[in-house]
Amino acid sequence: MAAVEPPPPPTPTPEPNMNLREDHPNPTPLYTRIRLATPSDIPFIHKLIHQMAVFEKLTHLFQATESSLSSTLFNSPPFQSFTVFLLEVSSTPLSLHHSPTLSLFQPIHKTLQIPPSNSISDSEELLFRTDEGATIAGFVLFFPNYSSFLAKPGFYIEDVFVRECYRRRGLGGFLMRAVANQAVKLGYGRVEWCVLDWNVNAINFYKKIGADVMQEWRICRLTGDSLLSYGQPNY
């Protein structure tokens, strides 16, 4: 599924959630970090993709297992094929140095001044707790695509997802921007993703950051039995 979570505009100085303000008159910092995922993050990635399927009411299409993710992700160096960034959050500062993939990608840190949501379920939080004591709040899955006119690679963002209790804080935009930033670093020509045509909030955000929404193009998808049938070597 393509980037369906409508990321609100990134908010360098975010407004506190007004509903929570009375309970939390003094917003505390929320430390966030985007880092490369590693094979040991597969259980987190699996749970996040499942939550995305639930959010999109598409659980009937959800077939991923930890094993199938494990055998299809992390087979190439990051950025050369399917790549996952994880978003971590913590109420205490996140280490600037602890990251198994530090040499491949310098994690991006950002501190938000937003009170923690009071809707966070402790039992769900535990499922997303890292060894370092941070919490996995979301992810972005992307991979290289190619423009033959530019003769340059780009990135295609397949998924952006932020867990429900961490939404409306600009974190989806934070993840997308990390991909755009990496594309610029590598001298790539484009970043592309998809949006549903009725998702006006997301479309407005994408236009605001300068993206073109291609009105005339339609994606064609050949899958399942149709693919098996058409793809037979029967020339």
Added chain:
Amino acid sequence: MAAVEPPPPPTPTPEPNMNLREDHPNPTPLYTRIRLATPSDIPFIHKLIHQMAVFEKLTHLFQATESSLSSTLFNSPPFQSFTVFLLEVSSTPLSLHHSPTLSLFQPIHKTLQIPPSNSISDSEELLFRTDEGATIAGFVLFFPNYSSFLAKPGFYIEDVFVRECYRRRGLGGFLMRAVANQAVKLGYGRVEWCVLDWNVNAINFYKKIGADVMQEWRICRLTGDSLLSYGQPNY
């Protein structure tokens, strides 16, 4: 640019071009072969992409050079990243064994019973002549994409192009089918591409082969100065 050439349905027993029938009462065989491109094919690929830009009236977007293609293609083993199949045609049988990439991909042969078009320009033909004496008639450029719900790779077809004098013979479909065939061989979950919403002939063909045309999704593209600006490390 995505698969814009509207491939007519593959025709196992193609009808001769009626306009040419009087001139060519006895159709002669046209031997065709799809094989993996190699770095030495860059000049062909460059000319084909340029012809595609002319065909799409998008030459103002065409920036590819042989050098930029050379530095961005063929950096990974075929199918793991950007991959090009070339379509060769010849009036004499094409070798079943001569191919520098035989171990990576078994070329696909097909013989058509269609008279050669009389609109072929000899000077242009020379530009597309291979060492073996065949003629490059078209290409498909594709690369892996990923479905997180399936936890499976797929292929995304970025370009399908057949030179004008070889169109209307099902060769665009032949190229697409070679990609679908490779996806099936590798156990991949999907083949995807794009089509312009007004290209009714192409859409009908794609539906006929079993593809879903996703009506609600729109592609968003961040490129040029907008990408440079949004992708700055300014969190």
